Structures are given as C-alpha cells and as structure tokens.
Amino acid sequence: MNNLHATDLLPVNQDGWKETETFLKEVVEILLSYIKTQNDRSSKVLEFHHPQDMLKLIDLSIPDKPMSLDDLLNSCQEVLKLGVKTGHPRFFNQISCGLDLVCMAGEWLTATANTNMFTYEISPVFILMEKEVMRKMIQLIGWGDDEGDGIFSPGGAIANLYAMNAARHNAFPRCKPLGMTSVPTLCCFTSIDSHYSIKGAAAVTGIGTDNCFNIPTDKLGRMIPEALEQKIIECKKDGLYPFFVAATAGTTVYGAFDPLIQIADICEKYGVWFHVDAAWGGGLLLSPEHKYKLRGIERANSVTWNPHKLMGSLLQCSACFIRKDGLLFQTNQMSADYLFQQDKPYDVSYDTGDRSIQCGRRNDVLKLWLMWRSKGMEGYRKQINRLLDLAQYFTSKIKRTEGYEMVIEDPQFLNICFWYVPKRLRNMPQKEKMARLEKIAPKIKGKMMERGTTMVGYQPDNNTPNFFRLIINNPATTEEDLDFLIQEIIDIAIDM
Amino acid sequence: MNNLHATDLLPVNQDGWKETETFLKEVVEILLSYIKTQNDRSSKVLEFHHPQDMLKLIDLSIPDKPMSLDDLLNSCQEVLKLGVKTGHPRFFNQISCGLDLVCMAGEWLTATANTNMFTYEISPVFILMEKEVMRKMIQLIGWGDDEGDGIFSPGGAIANLYAMNAARHNAFPRCKPLGMTSVPTLCCFTSIDSHYSIKGAAAVTGIGTDNCFNIPTDKLGRMIPEALEQKIIECKKDGLYPFFVAATAGTTVYGAFDPLIQIADICEKYGVWFHVDAAWGGGLLLSPEHKYKLRGIERANSVTWNPHKLMGSLLQCSACFIRKDGLLFQTNQMSADYLFQQDKPYDVSYDTGDRSIQCGRRNDVLKLWLMWRSKGMEGYRKQINRLLDLAQYFTSKIKRTEGYEMVIEDPQFLNICFWYVPKRLRNMPQKEKMARLEKIAPKIKGKMMERGTTMVGYQPDNNTPNFFRLIINNPATTEEDLDFLIQEIIDIAIDM
Numbered sequence: 008m009n010n011l012h013a014t015d016l017l018p019v020n021q022d023g024w025k026e027t028e029t030f031l032k033e034v035v036e037i038l039l040s041y042i043k044t045q046n047d048r049s050s051k052v053l054e055f056h057h058p059q060d061m062l063k064l065i066d067l068s069i070p071d072k073p074m075s076l077d078d079l080l081n082s083c084q085e086v087l088k089l090g091v092k093t094g095h096p097r098f099f100n101q102i103s104c105g106l107d108l109v110c111m112a113g114e115w116l117t118a119t120a121n122t123n124m125f126t127y128e129i130s131p132v133f134i135l136m137e138k139e140v141m142r143k144m145i146q147l148i149g150w151g152d153d154e155g156d157g158i159f160s161p162g163g164a165i166a167n168l169y170a171m172n173a174a175r176h177n178a179f180p181r182c183k184p185l186g187m188t189s190v191p192t193l194c195c196f197t198s199i200d201s202h203y204s205i206k207g208a209a210a211v212t213g214i215g216t217d218n219c220f221n222i223p224t225d226k227l228g229r230m231i232p233e234a235l236e237q238k239i240i241e242c243k244k245d246g247l248y249p250f251f252v253a254a255t256a257g258t259t260v261y262g263a264f265d266p267l268i269q270i271a272d273i274c275e276k277y278g279v280w281f282h283v284d285a286a287w288g289g290g291l292l293l294s295p296e297h298k299y300k301l302r303g304i305e306r307a308n309s310v311t312w313n314p315h316k317l318m319g320s321l322l323q324c325s326a327c328f329i330r331k332d333g334l335l336f337q338t339n340q341m342s343a344d345y346l347f348q349q350d351k352p353y354d355v356s357y358d359t360g361d362r363s364i365q366c367g368r369r370n371d372v373l374k375l376w377l378m379w380r381s382k383g384m385e386g387y388r389k390q391i392n393r394l395l396d397l398a399q400y401f402t403s404k405i406k407r408t409e410g411y412e413m414v415i416e417d418p419q420f421l422n423i424c425f426w427y428v429p430k431r432l433r434n435m436p437q438k439e440k441m442a443r444l445e446k447i448a449p450k451i452k453g454k455m456m457e458r459g460t461t462m463v464g465y466q467p468d469n470n471t472p473n474f475f476r477l478i479i480n481n482p483a484t485t486e487e488d489l490d491f492l493i494q495e496i497i498d499i500a501i502d503m
Numbered sequence: 504m505n506n507l508h509a510t511d512l513l514p515v516n517q518d519g520w521k522e523t524e525t526f527l528k529e530v531v532e533i534l535l536s537y538i539k540t541q542n543d544r545s546s547k548v549l550e551f552h553h554p555q556d557m558l559k560l561i562d563l564s565i566p567d568k569p570m571s572l573d574d575l576l577n578s579c580q581e582v583l584k585l586g587v588k589t590g591h592p593r594f595f596n597q598i599s600c601g602l603d604l605v606c607m608a609g610e611w612l613t614a615t616a617n618t619n620m621f622t623y624e625i626s627p628v629f630i631l632m633e634k635e636v637m638r639k640m641i642q643l644i645g646w647g648d649d650e651g652d653g654i655f656s657p658g659g660a661i662a663n664l665y666a667m668n669a670a671r672h673n674a675f676p677r678c679k680p681l682g683m684t685s686v687p688t689l690c691c692f693t694s695i696d697s698h699y700s701i702k703g704a705a706a707v708t709g710i711g712t713d714n715c716f717n718i719p720t721d722k723l724g725r726m727i728p729e730a731l732e733q734k735i736i737e738c739k740k741d742g743l744y745p746f747f748v749a750a751t752a753g754t755t756v757y758g759a760f761d762p763l764i765q766i767a768d769i770c771e772k773y774g775v776w777f778h779v780d781a782a783w784g785g786g787l788l789l790s791p792e793h794k795y796k797l798r799g800i801e802r803a804n805s806v807t808w809n810p811h812k813l814m815g816s817l818l819q820c821s822a823c824f825i826r827k828d829g830l831l832f833q834t835n836q837m838s839a840d841y842l843f844q845q846d847k848p849y850d851v852s853y854d855t856g857d858r859s860i861q862c863g864r865r866n867d868v869l870k871l872w873l874m875w876r877s878k879g880m881e882g883y884r885k886q887i888n889r890l891l892d893l894a895q896y897f898t899s900k901i902k903r904t905e906g907y908e909m910v911i912e913d914p915q916f917l918n919i920c921f922w923y924v925p926k927r928l929r930n931m932p933q934k935e936k937m938a939r940l941e942k943i944a945p946k947i948k949g950k951m952m953e954r955g956t957t958m959v960g961y962q963p964d965n966n967t968p969n970f971f972r973l974i975i976n977n978p979a980t981t982e983e984d985l986d987f988l989i990q991e992i993i994d995i996a997i998d999m
Contacts, residue, residue, distance in 0.1 A: 013605050017542045018979030024542075025605060030536055032610040033523060035531050038615045039524055046513045046520075053627075055829065057925055058853050061627055067635040067872070073879040079605065082862030082873065086566050086632075091625045093618050103619060103863060109509050109575065111614050111878075112530040116579055118610035121602050121817045128952075129587045129597060131549075131557055132550035136582075139563040161819075162658035164862045172707055185684035188713025196608045203839035204862055211668055211860060213709025215682025216837070227701065260841055315863070321617045323657075323865045341712070342700035345756055345962040350942075350969070357554050364707060366660045366700055367599060367811070369819045376563070379579065381509035383569040446846075453848030466841040473846070483514030 008033070008076040015076075017325050030076050037083050037425060045092045045106065046483065048491075051459035052098050053091040065089060081219075083254045085116070090463070096483035097491060100462040102259070102287055104441060105481035107319045109381040113330060113374030114321050124368040125346070125360035134357055137372040145328060147292040149305030151387060154479040156335050157328040158362055158445025163212045163313045164204035164285035167253065167325035170309035171195065171208040171362065173329050174280035176338040177308075183338070187213045194218040194242050195251035198230035198265060199469075200258045204435055218247065220350060228263030229424070235271050243277075251280045256301050257288025257317075260466060260476055263419030264288060267303025275306075286325065288420065295385040297395060300419065314375045317391065317421075319482060337364040355475045390482055394421055398479045401489045416475045423477040427451065429503040445472035447503060454499045461492050504529070504572040511572075526572050533579050534621025536678040541588045541602065542979065544588035547955035548594050549587040557666050561585060587958070592979040593987060596958040598755070598783055600978035609870030610817050620655070620864040621842070621856035623849060630853055632869040636875070640808060641824060643788040645801030652831050653824040654858055655867045659809045660700035662823035663749065666805035667704040669693065669825050670747045670776035672834040673804075675776075677679035679834070683709045684783065690714040690738050694761060696754045697778060712741065723911060724759030726750060739773075747776045753795050756962060756972055758916030760784060763799030771802075779803040782821065784916065786813025789883040793891060796915065810842045810871045813887065813917075815978060820867045832859040839948040850932075886978055890917055894975045897985045904989055906996075907956035910970045919973040923947065923992045941968035941999060951996045957988050 008030060014020060016027045021356045044050045056064060065085050074082075092098060094106025120133075127134045139177060145155035160166045176183055179190040187193075193214050197205040199221040209219035213480065220242070222235045239249045254265040254276050267283060274281035283304050289312030291297045292304075304310060308330050315324040329335050340361035360366065398421050405411035405425055410433070415423035429447060432440050448465035455461060469472045477492070504526060509514060514522045540546045552560060552650075559608060561581050590602025593810035616629075623630045633655060641651035656662045671678055683689075693701040695717040705715035713829050716738070718731045735745045748770050750761040765777060773850035779800050787793045787809030788800075800806060805824050811820040825831050843856045856862065878886065882977040900922055901907035908928065910920035925943060927964050928936050944961035951957060963969045973988070 013874075013882070017538065017603050018590075018977075021542070024539060027538070031535060031538075031604065031608060032531070034611060038611060039527060039999060041615060042513065042523070042527075043520060046517070056627065057849050058623060058627070058631065059850075061631060065628065065631075067632050069636070069639045069872075069875050069880070071880045072880045074876045074878075079608075079873060079877055082876065083608075086612070086628050086869065087616060089628045091618060091627065093616075093625060094514075097738075100625060101619060105514075106615070106617050107509075108512050108527065112575075112579075114614035115530060115611050116582070118607050118614070118817055119537060119602070120586055120589075121607070121819055122587060123599060124596060127554060129958075130553065131554070131587065132561065132582050132585045135554065135557060135561075136563050140565070143565045160663075161865065162861045162863045164860060165657075165661070168707070174513045177711075182577075182709065183706045184711055184713040185750065186705075186714055187709035188688050189711070192682065192684050192934045196874060197876060202680060202862065203837040203842070204860075206837050207835070207860055208680045209682075210835075210837070211664070211673075212707060213678065215678065215680055215685070217680040218682050230703065236873055238996070253771035305702070312726075313863075321614055322619055322863055325863075339703070339706075341699040341702050341706070345964065346699070348945075348962055350945045352760070352952060354944060362661060364664070364700075364703055365658045366698065367809075367818055367821075368893075369657065373582065376565075377575060378509075379565050380570045380578065381575055383566045384565070386509070399907075447728060449844075449846050456848060458578050464846055468841065473844075482513075500759075 011076045012073050033080055034083060035248055039487050045094050048096060052095045052462050053459045055459055065331060066173050077335060096488045097461040097475050099436055100297050100464045102478050102480060103317050103322055105319050105483055107378055110321050110374045110378040113377035118368050122370060123464040123468055124370055127357035133370050133373060136376050140376055146330060148310055150330055154330050155323060155328055157326050157331050158335060159326050159469050161323050162325050163311050164207060166325050167204045167284055167312040167333055168208040168211060169327040170282045170311060171212055171251055173309060173334050173338045177334055178250045191248035193250045194220060196220050196222055196235055196238060197253040198222050198255060200205065200224050200228045200261060200263060201253060202256045202259055205253045209435040210229045228261035230265040232266055232269035232273060235270065237275050249277060251282060253282045253284050256283055256285035257305065261415055261424060262418060262422030264300045265421055271303050271306035280308045281306060282309045284311045286313040287310045287316045290391060294391045296392055317480060320375050320378060324375050339364055394479055397484060398423060405493060414471060421479045427500055428472045429500045440473050448473035448475055450503060451496060451499050461495055509570045509571050529576055530579060530924050537583045541590050546591060546615055546700055548591045548958050549955045549956060550585060551806040553950040579894060591985045592977060593957040595973050596960045598812050598974050598976060599818055601815050601979055602876055605872045606817050606874040609873035613866050613869050620866055623853035629866050629869060632872050636868055644806055646823060646826055649796050650826050651824055653822050654829050654831060655822050657819050659807050660703060660930055662807040662821050663780055664704040664707060665702045665823040666710055666778045666807060667747055669805060669830050669834045673830055674746045677942055687744035689746045690716060691729055692716050692734060693749040694718050694719050694720050694751060696757060696759060697723045697751045698755050699750060701749045723915060724754055724757035726761040727763040728762055728769060731766065734771050745773060745775050747778060749778045749780050752781035753916055757912060757920060758918030760796045760915055767799050767802035772828050776804045777802060778805045780807045782807045782809040783812045786887060790887045792888055813976060816871050816874060820871050835860055890975055893980060894919060896982055901989060910967060917975045922970045925996045937968050944969035944971055946999060947992060947995050957991055
C-alpha cells in the first residue's frame with residue numbers, strides 16, 4: 008500500500024475511496040487465507056508459546072507515530088498466526104467452538120453497521136429482528152403466546168444475573184429503592200455442578216455466596232430433587248427466605264440435565280422462582296429428537312440460553328428470557344427520560360434501553376438471524392442431531408479402546424469426560440492409580456499444546472482426579488477427527 | 504451463487520473453498536458499497552419507517568427450510584438499506600458514532616478469530632494485547648507503575664457496576680459470602696447529571712436506588728463539592744455508611760466535568776471510595792491540550808473509560824480500571840477451578856476469568872489496538888483536538904444565528920445543547936416561550952427523521968423544556984456538515 012496511513016482512507020481523506028477499498032480487500036484476503044488454513048487438517052490448531060516468549064515474537068506496543076497500513080496488515084497476519092484456531096476441526100477445548108461462516112459474515116456486517124440496540128430510533132431493523140428471533144426462541148421454550156419477554160445479554164453469566172435480579176424484584180419490589188436491608192435474608196439454590204455464575208450473581212446482588220446453596224447431584228451429574236426440597240425446608244426453618252432455584256440444562260463439565268419437572272413441582276410447592284440455565288443445552292430445543300431432555304423448561308420463570316454455544320454462533324450471543332411480561336422493565340428501568348424520551352415521533356414501546364442493565368448494547372442478533380435463516384429449522388435439527396451422533400461414536404469408540412476410562416459411563420450430551428490411563432498405571436491398585444492420574448491429564452495437555460495438533464480441556468472434580476472433558480460442538484468435526492484425537496493421546500502418553 | 508446453500512460452504516462441504524470465497528467476497532462487496540454510500544453526503548442518514556410499516560418492508564421470519572446464499576445476500580442488503588447510517592458525516596445523534604475503518608477491519612478480524620478472553624490458553628495474543636493496552640490506559644490515567652488492574656467490560660454501565668462492587672468488597676469483604684445483611688446500610692453519591700447506570704448499579708447490588716444520592720450541579724452541570732460533603736455528613740448522622748462517590752468526567756447530556764480534585768479531597772477526608780466515570784471524557788487524556796479537564800483522575804480508586812466513545816472504537820469497547828491491584832480478583836473470583844485450573848502448563852496468572860463477572864468474554868481489544876496503532880498517540884491528539892475545534896466552530900456559529908439559543912452558554916466538551924426557537928415564538932414572554940418550546944424539538948426531530956438528511960438527539964431536563972444535544976464525535980464531520988445542520992433546522996422549523 009505504498010506507505011499509506013489511516014489518514015489516507017475514508018473518511019479523513021474524502022477522496023480516499025480507492026485506497027479504502029484496496030486496504031479492506033487486503034484485510035479480507037488475510038482473513039480468507041486464515042479460514043482456508045483453519046479448514047486444512049494438516050494445519051496446526053495452535054503454535055504454543057509461553058507468555059514471556061510470545062512477547063518476544065510480537066510487538067504489541069502503542070506507538071507515538073501512526074503505523075503504515077502495510078504494517079497494520081502485517082500485524083493482522085501475525086496476530087492470526089500466533090492465535091489459537093478455535094474453528095479448527097480438531098479444537099475440542101471449549102463449549103464455544105467452530106466458525107460458522109454465514110454467522111461470521113453476519114458479524115462483519117454488524118461491525119460495518121456499527122449501531123446500538125437501545126432504541127428503535129437508531130436500530131430500527133435490528134430491534135425488530137431481535138423481537139422476532141426472541142419470539143421464536145420463546146416459542147421453542149414453550150411459553151404461551153402472550154407470555155415471555157427477553158433481552159440479549161453479553162454472555163450467560165450476565166443473563167443469569169438478570170434472572171436472579173428479576174426474581175428478587177418480583178418477590179420484593181421494594182428492594183430496588185430500599186436495598187437488601189428492607190427484605191428478609193434471601194437464599195437461592197443450584198446444583199453443585201451448576202455454573203459458578205449463579206454464585207457470582209449472588210455475590211454481585213448482595214445476597215451472598217453462602218446464601219447460595221449447592222444441592223448434590225446424582226452419578227450422572229443431575230440435581231437431586233429430594234435434596235433440594237430438604238434444603239428449602241431447612242432454610243425456611245433457619246429463618247432464611249428461599250426465593251430462587253437455578254436448575255441447569257446442560258452442565259458445564261458433565262453436560263447433565265437437571266430433572267426440570269420435579270424441580271418445577273418443588274418450586275411451585277414452595278413459591279420459589281424457577282430459573283433454568285440452559286446456556287449450553289438450550290439449543291437442543293431445535294431437535295425434535297432430543298428436546299425431551301429439557302422437558303419442564305416451559306414451566307420456568309426465566310431461562311438463560313446462549314446461541315453462542317450449541318447453536319454455533321460467534322461469541323457473544325446470549326439471551327435471558329423472563330416469563331412474566333413487564334418484569335424486565337420494572338426491574339431495570341431507571342427513569343432515564345433524558346435518554347429514552349417518551350415523546351418521540353414513533354411508538355417508543357419498541358425501545359429496549361429501559362429493560363436492560365446495560366446502556367449501550369451491542370447488536371448480537373444479526374449474526375444469529377442470518378445463520379438461522381441459512382439453516383432453517385431443518386438445518387439446525389440435522390446439525391444438532393449429527394453432533395449427538397458423533398458424541399455417541401466417540402463414546403463407544405473409547406469404551407472399546409484400551410487405556411481409556413469413562414468418568415461418567417453414559418454421557419447425556421456433547422460433553423464426554425474420560426481419563427487416559429497410561430500403560431504403566433493400568434495395573435496399579437485403584438487408589439494409587441487415581442492419585443497418579445491427577446498429573447496425567449495436565450501432562451498430556453502440555454504435550455498436546457506443544458505439538459499443536461489438537462486441543463481438549465481437562466479439570467478435576469471433588470472426588471475425581473484430573474480428567475479430560477471433550478466437547479463435540481464443531482460442525483467441522485468428523486469421525487476421522489475423533490479417531491485422530493484418540494490416537495494422538497495414546498501417542499503422547501506412550502512414555503508416561 | 505446459483506442456488507447454493509450454507510451446506511455448500513466450508514466446513515460442511517470440505518471441498519467448498521471456492522464457493523466459500525465467492526460468498527464471502529460478495530458479502531464484502533455489499534459492505535464496501537455501504538461504506539461508499541455512507542461517506543457520500545448526498546445519501547440519506549436514514550429512511551424512516553414506523554415499526555408497523557417496517558415490518559411490511561422486510562421479512563424477518565425464521566424459515567423451516569434453509570434459505571439460499573443468494574437470498575441471504577439480499578437480506579444483508581435490505582438490512583443495511585433500512586438501517587440508520589451511524590457513520591454518516593451528518594449523524595450527530597449519539598455519543599458513539601462514526602465508523603473508523605481500521606477499527607472495523609479489526610472487528611472483522613475479531614469475528615474470524617472468534618475466541619474467548621478468559622484464558623491465555625485459547626487467547627494468548629489477545630490476552631497479552633489487552634494487558635498492554637490497559638497498561639497504556641493506566642499510564643494515561645496517571646497511576647503508578649505498580650498500581651492498577653483492569654478488565655474490558657461490555658459497556659460503561661457494567662464497568663460502573665464492577666467499580667461499585669469492588670468498592671463494596673474493599674470496605675466489607677464479608678459481604679461477598681454473607682450478603683448485605685452482614686454490613687451497615689451503605690450509601691453512595693453521584694451528581695444529578697451523572698449516568699443512570701450508577702443508580703442501576705445500586706439497584707443490582709442490593710444497595711437500593713434511594714441510597715444513591717443525587718448531588719446538585721452548578722450551571723455548567725458540574726457536581727457541587729460542598730453539597731457532596733454536606734450530604735456525606737448528613738448520611739453519617741442518619742446512620743448510613745457512605746462508601747462510594749461516582750464523579751463524572753464528561754456527563755451524558757451537558758458534557759460536564761466534575762471537579763475531581765475537590766471531590767478526591769472529600770473522599771479522602773471521609774474515607775470514601777472515589778470512582779470516576781470517564782466513559783465519555785476519558786479519551787481527552789490523549790490530548791495534552793485538553794486533558795487538564797480530568798485533573799485529579801489520578802487520585803481515583805477506580806475509573807470507567809469507554810474507547811467506543813471519544814476514541815471512536817466500534818461498539819462495544821469499554822474498560823473498568825481498579826487502582827488497587829488484586830481487588831478485582833478478590834471481588835470476583837468464585838473458585839471455579841473446573842474452568843480456571845491452577846496446574847496448567849503455563850503461568851496461569853495471565854488468565855483473566857477469575858477477575859471478571861462474566862465467564863465467556865468477547866475480544867474487544869483487537870479493534871482498539873489496531874486503530875490506536877493506525878493513529879499513534881499523535882494521530883489521536885490531532886483527531887480529538889480537531890473535534891473540540893469543531894465544537895467551538897459550531898457553538899460560535901449558532902450563537903450568531905438568529906433563532907438559536909444555548910442551554911449552557913459555554914460547552915466544556917463535545918456536547919452542545921441548544922434550542923431552536925421558531926420565529927413565531929421569539930417575541931413571546933419567556934415563560935410562555937419555554938412552555939411552547941417543549942414541543943418544538945420533538946416536532947423538528949420528527950421532520951428531520953422523515954427527511955432523513957441528518958440526525959440529532961433531544962431531551963428535556965428538570966428545569967428546561969426539550970432541547971437538542973448535538974454530539975460532535977464523528978471524525979468524518981466537517982464545518983460544512985455543521986453548517987448544513989444549522990440551515991436544515993431553520994428550514995424544517997420555518998412553519999412552526
């Protein structure tokens with residue numbers, strides 16, 4: 008680009024159309040080449056460097072003088088080269104993975120349209136689109152036609168915070184003006200395997216993490232309803248006020264589904280708000296074959312559902328749904344008439360600013376809408392069913408492969424938790440074997456990252472040493488990729 | 504694209520490279536053409552339609568069958584056509600406006616890299632980049648080399664929530680486990696002109712909006728320090744525990760800067776946390792000529808700063824800085840060892856998940872970093888100084904133009920608040936004139952939206968009828984665009 012700078016582009020240089028076009032097209036070439044490489048299985052998932060080494064490989068400083076467009080293009084290339092290819096068919100490390108290219112195109116458009124979701128005034132199409140997409144999602148949840156309100160939020164943790172805050176407002180509207188000193192000591196319940204953001208929400212809202220009780224789970228990782236009921240009774244005896252139960256549909260580690268119907272019954276019996284954190288599992292509602300796992304979700308008072316998980320949207324794309332219409336508004340509006348004027352020349356009930364705990368709010372719906380249209384309901388059904396088939400393929404294969412042991416024998420979802428037991432450990436007494444296993448997964452993971460051929464996460468649990476949690480949520484993944492992973496772990500652990 | 508579908512693209516169709524490339528390049532052509540049009544002043548800023556009419560113009564439904572790629576491309580074109588061009592040189596409606604094309608390129612790259620900011624493991628480069636950019640911002644705030652921690656957050660409202668929550672944890676760490684019943688009745692203070700998210704944070708945290716006291720402002724919209732001190736004393740007498748003062752550097756409506764030094768003195772005297780909401784004004788730290796307006800910010804305990812405002816980044820790009828190192832971690836970590844393992848094969852102090860109230864967190868730094876590099880410190884200095892010059896140009900011009908009246912005589916920043924008084928009203932007694940003016944701005948705005956030639960927001964204030972608030976924050980804007988606006992309002996209001 009012949010030593011051009013940003014000031015040679017539009018809008019600063021009003022005659023800079025040609026330069027602008029050339030620059031943006033070169034950026035796109037870099038991105039296209041990245042996408043091509045990522046989809047080539049012989050390419051590495053990552054090129055691992057420790058932080059201190061990485062800092063030597065790339066200059067991240069902010070300069071005094073402007074950098075040239077050529078230098079910026081080089082920066083783009085370097086950044087991509089040294090990053091982790093989360094869309095690589097052999098990246099199994101995170102629940103959010105894969106790179107849906109229609110969704111990505113939607114995100115490019117979102118960037119170019121660069122608007123803000125607080126008013127119809129400046130986001131007319133996107134506000135209507137959000138309404139329409141949420142209507143569809145509410146239908147899938149199974150609420151009535153006149154029920155349900157929602158808001159796109161920056162991730163599931165904040166969606167859970169929305170839900171807890173709305174539940175509190177529903178029980179004690181005076182808490183909003185007067186604070187927690189005006190209400191009894193509230194307490195809430197969630198399974199021990201639920202996402203830590205439920206506890207996080209209890210901290211932020213001033214309820215306190217000790218007042219967020221962890222209900223034990225069964226051997227599949229599902230909340231035990233009897234234990235929940237017992238704990239609610241106990242809390243009431245202790246003078247606490249149970250106000251919120253968060254069930255999980257698709258736990259983070261085991262992919263378990265809490266028994267929603269039984270939990271709904273208990274919530275009804277004790278007059279407690281019933282929240283379902285379906286951040287991960289919500290997408291199953293798109294599969295007529297598998298949605299039975301969420302039976303009872305239609306009885307929830309609120310639902311968290313992250314399309315950036317099972318629906319494969321780019322990060323961030325998350326929504327919180329509240330069954331009782333008007334409650335989001337009552338909970339969150341702060342009478343900011345100076346921003347959300349009531350005398351504007353259109354129907355201001357379309358404005359969303361007063362329902363949000365954010366002010367400026369990113370457009371996270373366009374990419375989802377475009378992707379959903381590209382698949383239709385049928386396409387999603389196929390995509391999600393295929394992922395579950397792949398999970399079954401992988402499970403039955405490692406069950407037949409020497410050295411592999413299941414943490415949970417029959418995974419319910421797309422999380423497959425397993426150990427790989429190196430030869431040397433296989434005949435040890437169980438106790439010693441388990442003790443040694445603690446260090447095996449981190450060691451394998453370390454070598455895996457050095458090789459850069461694949462990525463899968465591990466974690467410990469209270470009772471179990473470090474194990475791998477494979478996530479099958481990348482539509483790019485095939486049986487061969489799973490075979491590759493199984494063999495790769497064997498190869499890496501050969502000397503351990 | 505000959506009736507192709509998403510399933511013909513990568514990764515589902517492994518041989519679909521050619522189709523993928525063609526599709527994405529067609530998307531880019533649509534985006535480029537939008538950018539070109541947006542920078543053409545003869546194009547409209549918007550094509551206004553009421554919600555019910557808009558729904559007739561565009562089909563937003565989610566279909567059962569997949570839509571073809573051609574249909575998706577048409578959808579993209581329609582969406583852009585019916586949207587509001589927030590980057591148009593004559594869009595003055597919102598604090599976040601303009602479309603920096605290097606920043607946009609960065610956002611395209613972000614979409615393609617599609618990763619998550621919670622661990623170094625999957626975002627090595629972006630985690631280091633975020634650290635480096637935050638280090639630079641902390642330097643500009645003026646904290647010491649060993650001071651200051653920060654986190655990118657989805658918008659200023661949530662950044663303010665981070666700050667209030669950290670302040671509470673700092674004063675009463677037992678509140679995190681035990682909740683608000685374990686602490687005195689907390690109260691906080693902010694000016695009556697501050698952003699409503701301070702009140703919002705008081706609601707969410709369970710402090711209560713009535714315990715968030717509005718301190719009056721002077722005629723420039725700045726918090727009156729004497730009134731703050733008086734209120735703190737009063738609250739203490741009433742048995743409340745003052746723990747948090749939020750000063751504003753750049754208020755939303757008037758662009759006022761609270762007197763930070765005097766407020767810092769008061770906070771020190773009474774042992775109260777000193778927060779500066781510099782969401783809007785923070786960017787002035789990049790101008791040696793204008794940063795004096797934020798004098799005293801270096802004494803803050805926490806700062807909110809949104810690069811998606813004055814620095815011109817695409818939405819969302821916002822950060823919360825906490826002076827006391829370690830506090831973000833102590834406040835927000837939930838011991839989620841199953842996600843943020845401590846035995847990983849690299850220095851896990853680089854992981855950020857435990858400092859955040861989010862779990863998944865979007866990469867909002869790359870676009871800022873790339874744009875900042877494209878300008879350098881020098882480029883930003885010029886850009887920001889020029890915006891302030893333009894604000895002065897506009898102010899002095901409307902002061903000389905018949906019919907225009909200033910709400911605040913001498914704007915301190917890039918917000919210019921004014922009335923346009925139609926001829927018929929000019930000679931009315933002041934009281935009657937003011938009463939009639941209430942309806943004038945909405946009327947002008949309505950016609951302006953119908954014409955679609957320009958956009959500027961209006962709002963009322965407690966004591967004043969509806970007035971326009973012009974924001975000059977679009978580097979594309981020129982003197983001629985401001986002249987155009989002045990004349991356009993005159994033309995629209997000719998018969999009013």
